Amino acid sequence: MIFVNRVKFLAVLVLIFLLMPANGFGETGENLLNLMPMPEKIDIRAGKCLVTETFTGAIEAVPGADTLRASRAVRRMLNRLAGRCGLFFTNNEIPIKNQPMDTALWVSFHRNGEIKLHEDESYQLTVIPGRIELKAITDIGVIRGLETLLQLLMADDSGYFFPAVVIDDRPRFPWRGLLIDSCRHFMPVEVIKRTLDGMAAVKMNVLHWHLSEDQGFRVECKTFPKLHRLGSDGFYYTHEQVREVIAYAADRGIRVMPEFDIPGHSTSWLVGYPGLASLPGPYHIEREYGVKDPTFNPSIKATYKFFKKFFKEMAGLFPDDYFHIGGDENNGIQWDANVKIQAFKKKHHFPDNHALQAYFNREILDILSKYQKKMVGWDEILQPGFPGTIVIQSWRGKEALRDAAKKGYNSILSNGYYIDLVQPTDFHYLNDPIPADSDLTAGERERILGGEATMWTELISPETIDSRIWPRTAAIAERLWSPVYVKDVKDMYRRLDIISLQLEELGLTHLKNQEMMLRRLVNGRDTQALKVLVDVIEPLKIYQRHQCAAYTFFSPLTRVVDAALPDAKQARIFRQQVEDFVTGNVNQEAADVLIRDLRLWKSNHQKLKPVIVGAPVLKEIETLSEDLSRVAGIGLEAVEFILAGKKVSLQWLDESKKVLKAAREPRGHAELMIVTAVERLVDACL
C-alpha cells in the first residue's frame, strides 16, 4: 500500500514538474510568496497541498540518528499550524520509521547536526497536492525547512494550503547572530527563549549573550560567588538556567556564545573582587552608562589566576567553541593612574596601553585555548601576533572587516546592525558584509563569517526589547542568509509586515506591548489619539537620547518614546507616497491618499489635548502633538497648491518653513517622522 502510494506520488510529481513553468516570481516579476529570508532557489508550481484535519507528519530516520530534536521541531510546527488554522488534527502522533511514509508531511535527514559553526543547514522542500517532502543533510536543516514551510501557508475560500513549490536552500553566511545585552537591563529567561524562537523563525543561528558589564554580572559563578552575589542586584542566570537556554537554543539549531567583557566594562566584577582592579576600591555596581574607568589589573598574576579558574568553570558551562572576551573601550585611565602598572609597562617595553592590552589578551587567549575555546573580541583585539583562530567582531565598520580578512583573520560584521540605535530597516538591510562589488578573493570572502545584530539595552527593558529587535532583525537575518542579489527594499517591507505578525505567535511582544504601554500612558482614557501621534514619531536615533537626560539603570522606560517604534510604518509609507506624488504622480487620487492622512493628523491635537490633561506623563509631547497638527495643516495647503498649480506667496513659504523647522526639534526624546515629507511638499510648491 505504502509502495503503491509512493509510486503514485512520484508519478504525480513528475507530471506536475513537466507541466509547470519553473520560476519563483509572478509574470510581472513580483514576489508571490511571503518568505523571509528568501531561499536560494525557489520554483513555484501550480496546485496546492490542502491542510485539513487529517494532516499528519512523519519522520524518516537513518538508523543511528537521534530523532528527538526533529520530532520536537515537527511537534512545534504542527502546533503552530493547528493554531493558525484552528484545526483539530485527528492524528497527533508523529511516527518515526526508516522508510518513506504516506503522510501529508514527510521529513527526512541523514545525521544529527552539531551546534557548531559551519554545520550544514541546507534543506530541500517539495510541496505537491497532498504531499510535502522535506529533506535535509542534518536535523538542523529540517528545522530551517519547517520554518520555510510555515511561512508558505496561505488561505483562500477553500481553506488553508501550502502552494506547490520546489525550494532548494542554504545560507550564504554561516554566522548569523543576535547579541542580547542582559547586563544594562536584565532580561529574564523567558525573554531569551522567545527571542530564540524569533531567531529560529528567520533562520538565525548564533545567540551572542553579553553577560558582564559595569552595570551587572549576570551568571552564577560557583568558583567566585561574589561575582553574581555582589555584582548583580540579584538578577543573574543560574547554571541551570544557562543550561536551559543552551538546550532551548540547540533544539532550534542555535549556538550560544557567551561574552564576558574584559578588561574594561568590568565594574560589577570588581565589587566582589576589588583586589583585581587597577586602582583600590571599593567598587559599586555602576548605575550610569557610558565608558567607565574600572579595569582589571593586567600586571598582577592574581588576575590571570582568577581568569584561569573563572574560564574553567564557564568553559564547562558553555559548550560553544567560541568565547567572546569583549575587549572594547578600555579608556586606560586606571592603568595610567597606577604606578605599578606603568612600571610593568616599562619593564615589558609596551609602548602604550594598546600593547599592554594585547599582552592581557594573549594571556586570556592562552587560558581559553587550554579549554579548547576560540577567542572572539571587538575590533580592538586585532593586534599583531594573534593566531588566525581568533574572530574579530567589527563595530567599527566594513573596512575593519576587510582588513581583518586580508590579514587572515575570521570576522563578523556588527557595524550597521546596531539595532539599539533605532535606525530604519532598509539601512540595516542594505548593509552587506561582502557587498556585490567587493574585491576580496574567494579565500578572504570565506573568512567573513557573517554578522550580528546587537541589542544593547541601556534604553531597553524586558517590556520594550522585542519591539527593538523585531521585526527589523528579520531583515538582517535575510541579509545574512539570502543571496547577495536579494535586496528589493519595497518587497522586503511587504514581506516584513507579514513576518512581523507571524512572529507574534511565538510570544513576542513587539506589537502587543505598544498597545499596553499606550493604555498605561493615557491613564484610563482612550488611546486612539495618542496612537495616531505615536504612529508617526520615532525615538531619537544613534546616541541622541542620552543627550536629553541622564539615563540610569533606574530610569523609566515607559514613556511615549518607549512606546514609539523604530522605522515608524505610517510615516514611512507617507514619505514614500509624498515622494511619488511630487516626482510626477500629481493627480487627485494620489492627493486624496495624502489628504486623508494629513486631515487625520491635523485634527489629532484637539483630540489628544484632553487626554494629556489627565495624564501628566504626556505633557512632554504636548507641543510635538501640536506641531503634528500644524505640520499636517501646512501639508494640506501644499497639496492644494500643487494640485491647483497655484503659485505660493513668499510669506506663506517663509512661515511654513519656520513651522517645519521648529517641528524638527525633538520633544520627549522622540521626533516627528513626517516633517521631511511635508518639506518636500512645500518645496514642490515653488
Added chain:
Amino acid sequence: MIFVNRVKFLAVLVLIFLLMPANGFGETGENLLNLMPMPEKIDIRAGKCLVTETFTGAIEAVPGADTLRASRAVRRMLNRLAGRCGLFFTNNEIPIKNQPMDTALWVSFHRNGEIKLHEDESYQLTVIPGRIELKAITDIGVIRGLETLLQLLMADDSGYFFPAVVIDDRPRFPWRGLLIDSCRHFMPVEVIKRTLDGMAAVKMNVLHWHLSEDQGFRVECKTFPKLHRLGSDGFYYTHEQVREVIAYAADRGIRVMPEFDIPGHSTSWLVGYPGLASLPGPYHIEREYGVKDPTFNPSIKATYKFFKKFFKEMAGLFPDDYFHIGGDENNGIQWDANVKIQAFKKKHHFPDNHALQAYFNREILDILSKYQKKMVGWDEILQPGFPGTIVIQSWRGKEALRDAAKKGYNSILSNGYYIDLVQPTDFHYLNDPIPADSDLTAGERERILGGEATMWTELISPETIDSRIWPRTAAIAERLWSPVYVKDVKDMYRRLDIISLQLEELGLTHLKNQEMMLRRLVNGRDTQALKVLVDVIEPLKIYQRHQCAAYTFFSPLTRVVDAALPDAKQARIFRQQVEDFVTGNVNQEAADVLIRDLRLWKSNHQKLKPVIVGAPVLKEIETLSEDLSRVAGIGLEAVEFILAGKKVSLQWLDESKKVLKAAREPRGHAELMIVTAVERLVDACL
C-alpha cells in the same frame, strides 16, 4: 533636622485630621477611590501628596529584622510608580535606619512575617501632603500596604499624586487562594510568576499548584525520576524552578501549596510505575479529558512505600505546612476490576470503595504527618475519623463547607469560584464563604478559612490563561479580603476596569493577547470587524464547550472562542442599558446610546464577510456574525417602536422571536451575549 521635620510632620498631621471629615466616600455616597480589594477602614482627607522627581522611599527597621524583603518590595513599588508617572527619580537609594526618616515614603514594620496560614497581614497607611507613612506588624503587611498605595495613585493637571487618606486594613479571611492547573496544559515558570504578581496586587496569599494529573506529572522527582521523565512530555518544573517560584511567592507574601492528586487522576504517574496501578499496564499519558480509570492500588504495601519516599522528597522541596492530595473523582472502576483489591476490601470489612479510599487517605495522612505536613483534599476526603487538622476544599458547595465547619474541620470554598467555567464576575463576587445571614457560631466561622479560585486548564493555554484569570479573580480576591458588606456590584465593575489596566504593568496578558489573537485570526486583514463581534460574544459556559468537540491536549486554543473574553464588557453594559431603558427610562437620550451600539452591530457582518473569506478559521462564526447583525436590526426596530409608543404586529413579533431564538444557538463554541437584551426590547414592545 530630622527631628524638626518629624515634629512639623506631626503638627501638620494633627491639623489636617482635625479639619477634615472622616469618611471614605463622596457626599452622594459614591466610592471616590479605585481600591480593590476595598480596605477594612478608610478615611479620605483633603489634600494630596505630590509625586515628583525627588520622591524617595525609606525603611525603618526594628533591630534584628531582615529588611531585604521589604526593600525589594519598595524597590518594585518605586519602579512601578516611576513607570506610571514617567519620572526620573533623582535618588534611588532606599535607606534603612532604625528611626523614622524624612522621606516622602516611610515604611516601618515590627518583625518578619512568616509564610504561614494566619500570619498578620494588617497595615496602616497614612497619606498627608508631602508624606506617606506605612506601618505594619510584619513585612507582609508592608507588601499589602504598598499595593494599596499604588492603587491610590491619581493624576490631574498638577501632576501625579496620592490623595490624603488614613487606611486601616486587614483581611477578612486568612486563606485567599488561586489554583493553577499546570497539568492539563503546562504553564511555564514565567506564567506562574506573573500570576503571582497579579495575586500580590490584589492581596491574595495562596498559590495552590496542581502538579499531577492524568495528562501530566509536572515536577522533577529525584527519587522516582520516571515520574517526570515518562509522565510529562518533557514539560515539568525542575527542583530549582520550584524553589525559584516559592521564593518569588514568598517575596510577595504568598504561600505555595502543592497538590499531588491521588489515588485517581494519576495516569501520568503510572506510565513510569505501572506496578502501582490497580490494573496491569502499560499506561500512556492521557490526551483526553474527563474522569479516567487509572488509580493507585491501595491494597499493596508497595504503594505506601512509594509515597513515603515520594512525599519525603516533596516535603523537603515545598516548605508550606499544607499538602493537597486531591482525592477527588476516583471512579472505582479499576478497584472493582481487581480481584485482589476486592479481597483486600473484604478482609478489612470496607463496605465500599469510599471506605477503601478513606483507608488509603489515612495511610497518606500518616506519611504526611511524619513530615509535619497537614493534609488538604477535596470534599471526598471528609470521612469519619479524620483529625481536625485536615482541611477540606469544597468544590461541592457552601453546604459542604458548613457541614465541615460544624463537624470541626477547617475548610475553604472553591464552589462558585471555578473561573475556568467562564461565568460572569458578579456571580463569583457575590459568592460568600460565610454569607451575611449565616447561622454559624463564631468558632465555626473561624474554621472557614477562606476560598480559592480554580484555574483548570483543559481549555486554556499559556496564551489565554491570563484572560481567564484576570480581571475576574480580582473580584474574588476582594470577596475574601474585604468586609462582608462590600458588595456593590456596580462599583465593583467600575473599579475592576481600572484594576484590570493596572494588572497589565505586571506583564499580564489578559488584554493584549486578545488583540494578538485577533491579528492571527484575520490573517493579515483588519481586525476591527472581528473585534466588534468578539466584544459581544463569550465562550460557552460550565462544561458545554466539551460537548461541541472532543478537546484533547493537542486541540488548538487559538480560535475566536479563545479570543473571546469571559463576562464580555460591551455586552454586559448593553444589557444594563436596555434594562434601564425598558424599566422606565424611555427617552431619546437613553435610546440613542442603544441605537449607536445596535447600528454598529447591524452593519458589522457586511464588514466581517470579506475578512472571513480570506481566513477560513473564521468560517465557524460566519452565521453568528450574521445573527448579530440580524438581532441588532430587530433591536433597532424595537427601540423605534418603544420610543414611538407604536403597537407592533403579531407577525413582526413572531418573526423577531424566531430570529432571536436561532441567534441563541452557540456557534464556534461561543454564544452571543446581547440576545436576551434584545428579547427584553422586543417584549417591551408589547
